Amino acid sequence: MYKIMIIEDDKAIRDELSITLRNNGYEVSSPCEFEDIKNKIKEENSHLILLDINLPYQDGFKLCTKVRSYSNVPIIFITSRNTDMDELMSITLGGDDFITKPYNIPVLLARISSLLKRTYSNKNTDNILSYNGVKIDLLTSNVEYKSNKVELTKTELKILHYLFENKCSIVPRMDMIEYLWDNEMFVDDNTLSVNITRIRNKLESIGVKGFIKTKRGQGYII
Incomplete structure (x- = not known):
């Protein structure tokens, strides 16, 4: 079973995503504290990360850069920030996909599934x-x-x-x-x-x- 980590400070969105992903067969990690989130990511060792940009303590861009210094885990940015520059920054810093809120659930699930297959189909x-x-x-x-x-x-x-x-x-x-x-x-x-x-x-x-x-x-x- 693939594990997906949700890094989102909005509780309503975090809970909605958690329920949706669990109902579709994924294991979910959804921390609600963000002060030590970088170390939490290492501890969880998830297969994919859903990452918001606007976060307390450090934004998603900085967090993505830190994760990319030691891991190639797939990262999908899910954010209300929808400018071309935001999307460019997300991809440039190592994100694998960029989805704006409000998102379409079937489309989000399809992109998650596609990215997981692309990343792990030949894992062995x-x-x-x-x-x-x-x-x-x-x-x-x-x-x-x-x-x-x-x-x-x-x-x-x-x-x-x-x-x-x-x-x-x-x-x-x-x-x-x-x-x-x-x-x-x-x-x-x-x-x-x-x-x-x-x-x-x-x-x-x-x-x-x-x-x-x-x-x-x-x-x-x-």
């Missing part, structure tokens, strides 16, 4: 990588082993993803640094070492030891 082959029992989910930035999971930062995910793509081969440190630079991440030799150590610690926290091996003078290998 495209977005989850597995090697020696360790799985990384590129959509949620989680690494999992035997039902235990831990969240990776954006840089940690990129590093582990690169090692998975080159599994059983030694990856030179400079190749990894250049790869991260190409992905617009500032990583020098020391930063790489720190991130490798953090990844190893996170893997050990879920029961994986010795997964990333150092080949002295050469690089890393899984």
Whole structure:
């Protein structure tokens, strides 16, 4: 069952959406407190987010930017703000769709269904990588082993993803640094070492030891 998170400060709209989505077979998370909403999003780990723009503490644009720093979860903006600039900002900052209030329920449900299918239909082959029992989910930035999971930062995910793509081969440190630079991440030799150590610690926290091996003078290998 897909889980949808509703980030909307209008209780009437939030309740209406919650009932509609549950009646259509979705699991729903609809927080009513917004001061710590960024961390709540991470905790919920939903499959899709319905996001209003006008929110207390921080608007939907800023929140979308923060979510996009670590996750590719689908985001649909649902808002009463209906200018071309609002829609442009929503898409530019990483939103996947933009729907204005008052919305048409069948149209909203159709767009949600379409976006979920487009995002997750090939999830097992495209977005989850597995090697020696360790799985990384590129959509949620989680690494999992035997039902235990831990969240990776954006840089940690990129590093582990690169090692998975080159599994059983030694990856030179400079190749990894250049790869991260190409992905617009500032990583020098020391930063790489720190991130490798953090990844190893996170893997050990879920029961994986010795997964990333150092080949002295050469690089890393899984």
